[in-house]
Amino acid sequence: AQTVTQSQPEMSVQEAETVTLSCTYDTSENNYYLFWYKQPPSRQMILVIRQEAYKQQNATENRFSVNFQKAAKSFSLKISDSQLGDTAMYFCAFMKLSYNQGGKLIFGQGTELSVKP
Amino acid sequence: DGGITQSPKYLFRKEGQNVTLSCEQNLNHDAMYWYRQDPGQGLRLIYYSQIVNDFQKGDIAEGYSVSREKKESFPLTVTSAQKNPTAFYLCASKLRTGGNMNTEAFFGQGTRLTVV
Numbered sequence: 250a251q252t253v254t255q256s257q258p259e260m261s262v263q264e265a266e267t268v269t270l271s272c273t274y275d276t277s278e279n280n281y282y283l284f285w286y287k288q289p290p291s292r293q294m295i296l297v298i299r300q301e302a303y304k305q306q307n308a309t310e311n312r313f314s315v316n317f318q319k320a321a322k323s324f325s326l327k328i329s330d331s332q333l334g335d336t337a338m339y340f341c342a343f344m345k346l347s348y349n350q351g352g353k354l355i356f357g358q359g360t361e362l363s364v365k366p
Numbered sequence: 367d368g369g370i371t372q373s374p375k376y377l378f379r380k381e382g383q384n385v386t387l388s389c390e391q392n393l394n395h396d397a398m399y400w401y402r403q404d405p406g407q408g409l410r411l412i413y414y415s416q417i418v419n420d421f422q423k424g425d426i427a428e429g430y431s432v433s434r435e436k437k438e439s440f441p442l443t444v445t446s447a448q449k450n451p452t453a454f455y456l457c458a459s460k461l462r463t464g465g466n467m468n469t470e471a472f473f474g475q476g477t478r479l480t481v482v
Contacts, residue, residue: 258406280467294456294473340408344469351416352397352460353424356408358373 251276253343255357262331263365269316269362270326272341278302280346283317283324284354297339300324302346316358331364338362368393372474378445379437379451383420387477389457396462398440401469402417402426403454412455416462444479452481468480 253274262268274283285297300308300317307315313330315326328335341357370391379385389398397416402411411424415434429448434440440459444451457474 253408283471292454292457292476296470299469331479351414351422352462352469352471353399353411353414354401354409354458356401356410358406358408 251278251343251345251355253341253357254333255354256359257342257360258358259363261363261365262328264333265330265333266271266331267327268331268362270328270339270341272324272326272357274322274341274343274357276322276343276345278345282344282346283315284342284344285313285315285324285326286340286342286356287335287337288340288359289334295341298326298337328362333364333366336362336364368474370459370474371473372455372477374477375475377477377479379482381480382446384443384445385479386436387444387457387479389440389442389474390438391440391459391472391474392438393472394437395459395472397460398434399458399460400424400430400432400440400442401431401456401458403456403476409456412442421425427472451479 281302283300287295289298298310310352314327339360340359342354399414401411403409405450410426413432425427431443455477458471460471
């Protein structure tokens with residue numbers, strides 16, 4: 250069974266600074282996707298970034314980038330130039346790449362990020 | 367506008383009662399999911415469905431039931447057998463077919479269920 254672990258329940262960062270959120274996972278699969286989802290106070294889940302395990306290049310989306318270390322099973326999220334609107338709960342998630350596995354997401358416990366002015 | 371709609375936003379239930387949470391999507395997605403969110407535990411999968419008239423148990427299905435009679439709808443019933451039903455419930459949907467862009471799950475805005 251796959252597991253996802255986020256060991257930082259809470260983090261804070263000053264506006265305009267950079268912060269890194271950690272995520273580790275455990276799987277015996279070779280083909281999978283990893284995601285970071287954001288849940289702001291409105292509680293609407295929003296996809297931030299995704300990474301295909303078969304790609305060595307780290308994914309980037311504007312101010313958001315990941316450090317994907319497949320051998321170490323590590324998937325951290327870096328937020329550059331933090332903005333007040335980045336304040337949210339962030340979830341790391343795993344999905345097995347298999348048509349018959351239903352596209353189920355396995356989530357970590359979440360990291361609550363506060364961006365301070 | 368295309369999206370996924372959950373109702374109601376807040377729901378109160380007396381102990382011993384069954385309640386049904388609604389989830390409707392107009393994204394033409396094949397797969398739909400129910401997750402439960404508790405503080406410090408992330409989201410846990412209750413049930414999922416890949417096609418109409420078929421669904422599978424997730425990790426915490428006990429005390430819950432679902433149906434999938436229409437592609438657009440995937441209601442969740444929280445039965446009196448669920449020992450600790452107070453939680454935030456999220457419904458999600460996604461395309462079933464392969465391809466990188468079909469991996470994104472879209473979420474509703476959630477239902478907060480409180481047992482009183």
